[in-house]
Amino acid sequence: MYVYDDFDHAFVSARVAQFRDQVERRLSGELSEEQFRPLRLMNGVYLQLHAYMLRIAIPYGTLNSRQMRKLAHIGRTYDRGFGHFTTRQNLQFNWPALKDIPDILAELAEVQMHAIQTSGNCVRNVTADHFAGAAADELVDPRAYAEILRQWSSLHPEFSYLPRKFKIAISGATHDRAAIRLHDIGLQVVKSEAGEIGFSVFVGGGMGRTPFTAWHLRDFLAEGDLLAYVEAILRVYNLYGRRDNKFKARIKILMHEAGLDAVKAQVEEEFERIREGELRLPEGEIERYKRFFALPDLARRPAVSEEQQRWVKADPAFAAWISTNINPHKLAGYASVTISLKPIGGVAGDATAEQMDRVADIADAYAHGEIRVSHEQNLILPHVARDDLKSVYDELVAAGLATANAGLVTDMIVCPGLDYCALANARSIPIAQRISERLGAAERQAEIGPLQIKISGCINACGHHHVGHIGILGVDRKGVEYYQLTLGGSADENAAVGGIVGPSFDENEIVDAVETVVDVYLRSRLRPDETFIAAYRRLGETPFKEALYGAD
Secondary structure, three states, rough: OOOOOHHHHHHHHHHHHHHHHHHHHHHHHHOOHHHHHHHHHHHEEEOOOHHHHHHHHEEEHHHHHHHHHHHHHHHHOOOOOOOEEEOOOOEEOOOOOOHHHHHHHHHHHHHOOOOOOOOOOEOOOOOEEOOOOOOEEEEOOOOOHHHHHHHOOOOOOOOOOOOOEOOOOEEEEOOOOOOHHHHHHEEEEEEEEOOOEEEOOOOOOOOOOOOOOEEEEEEEEEHHHHHHHHHHHHHHHHHHHHOOHHOOHHHHHHHHOOOOHHHHHHHEEEHHHHOOOOOOOOOOHHHHHHHOOOOOOOOOOOOOOHHHEEEEEHHHHHHHHHHHHHEEEEEOOOOEEEEEEOOOOOOOEEEEEEEEHHHHHHHHHHEEEEEEEEOOOOEEEEEEEEHHHHHHHHHHHHHOOOOOOOOOOOOOOOOOOOOOOOOOOOOOOHHHHHHHOOOOOHHHHHHHHHOOOOEEEOOOOOOOHOOOOEEEEEEEEEEEEEEEEEEEEEEOOOOEEEEOOOEEEOOOHHHHHHHHHHHHHHOOOOOOOHHHHHHHHHOOHHHHHHHHHHHO
């Protein structure tokens, strides 16, 4: 992973000192909350429903074990003993005292971490495939490009006050696990007919109150032109993006109102003007960044692990975990392990300080000290020998982290909702817990198969409900919490925004409604391996709507 140089250390340390002074002035009353707000947001500090919240950047979702232990220490020392992993591959602490946040930032700086640009109208944390560098279907590891984009965008003077927040995601695999078509800019690594590495560029994806899947802006962008082209897009957005209405300020609205052809013409014109300048990436510089993300020294292993096979036959619980929580690795004899942060009846994305310490220990013992955070709010050990999978599983069982549900119906994306967020209309966490308990039996989940439920407590869509196979949106009706159901969404290479099926349900009805949808799928699928999303695309909404509301 990328290692800070002297400039990085000095830059982050200076920012901590600056914010310490700002916090002292806020606590003394010299700064009002209104004056302090833009300053704290530049450092990832939000004022939530009950307390300040600190959002810590985890660039492209990559952590080492030392950094994870530091997060555990912060949770134990300055918070309530846990942290919340987010859909931006970041970590949030929900209960820090404002007076302690400068000390937290100083401790983060010790392990090359910070909270810069995790809020505000700037380029946010660049996200990537959580299996990057390990996935069997990967063309190249996209994290080198993500790091280049991170350094270029950090405190960029032209893009620190954009019309609205701006999110970039990048995928290097054939299967999109980074939801690139739901970002302001999505980059898919591709190879030209001549064998050159480059990018397919998507622009204008996003969720919130006006969801769009991204427009395809360019088929092939040469590797060395990455920064120039992204800068051209941002310059056009900064110039023409609306600033009169924050609900219409994202680049997706510009794309919708101006049209693909008009925006593309402006971007290409700006790109041609700047492409041969200082933003062009020399091949040697790209290779230098790629070396930061080289595979660890993985010993040669047999393609088939007799140890894994023996334990699969002997231990049904281990066999179930292997069937869901293991992803193929690019090297024979290895696998990537998903550590589910979705225990049945638990809070999606939460991990205790003790669990974070335990994950760091497991990573050191079995995964070369490397950990990833997925946008699905789970943790990943990217490089684990298949001979070690049973040992890893046993360690996870002891830590309460061996839930065998990755990709299944209880592996939900869930925003904090009204339990924490001042913007929320309804609670998300209790609804997710009840769905998890209702559908969480191992046999029931195995019968249902792959199914993505995503829950948001308000229209801002932090829980990605628009692109859930089953999406749930919390709404307020005269002070009462209701839940709107959407079906047919997807965040992968076949990205789609789900459709609202009908009137909303109250908190006592929504779990039954979800189960009704699942039951319609189970009795309507053509064969046991037809997935929910495939069945929905074949059937359409009618049978589900009739089961929920009755025939017209």
